[in-house]
Amino acid sequence: MCKEALKIRNKSFLLKKQEDKRATLLSKERDFRSLQPTEICDKGDLAVISREKELLCCLIEVTAKTEKEVSEIIDKFHYGTYGICENCFEDIEDSILKKNPLAKICEICHYEMCLLTKR
Numbered sequence: 001m002c003k004e005a006l007k008i009r010n011k012s013f014l015l016k017k018q019e020d021k022r023a024t025l026l027s028k029e030r031d032f033r034s035l036q037p038t039e040i041c042d043k044g045d046l047a048v049i050s051r052e053k054e055l056l057c058c059l060i061e062v063t064a065k066t067e068k069e070v071s072e073i074i075d076k077f078h079y080g081t082y083g084i085c086e087n088c089f090e091d092i093e094d095s096i097l098k099k100n101p102l103a104k105i106c107e108i109c110h111y112e113m114c115l116l117t118k119r
């Protein structure tokens with residue numbers, strides 16, 4: 001697969017992922033708003049509602065974070081910087097982009113950063 005074909009494939013993958021994350025966010029936010037205690041709720045019901053709200057909050061937070069990350073990568077197509085290492089500004093290897101369309105750094109920088117964090 002040539003670099004351009006790989007970029008086109010990854011862009012459509014990322015746009016689909018962005019769409020999925022946005023749909024999940026909308027549905028989870030709707031679920032969150034619908035979790036309202038009613039007059040017939042007892043203490044047990046309230047505890048369940050509160051716990052469910054907490055879980056939804058975590059899920060919304062994680063999904064929003066991923067959506068933001070994906071959107072930032074999609075912006076790189078617009079600026080022509082997709083596939084360029086954020087650390088050394090060299091091209092990210094095709095093999096890395098094939099495995100991980102969200103890759104931001106090249107293999108060498110990734111390796112060096114791993115070594116640094118292990119020290």
Ligand SMILES: [Zn+2]
Pocket residue numbers: 085086087088089090105106107108109110
């Ligand atoms: Zn690099």
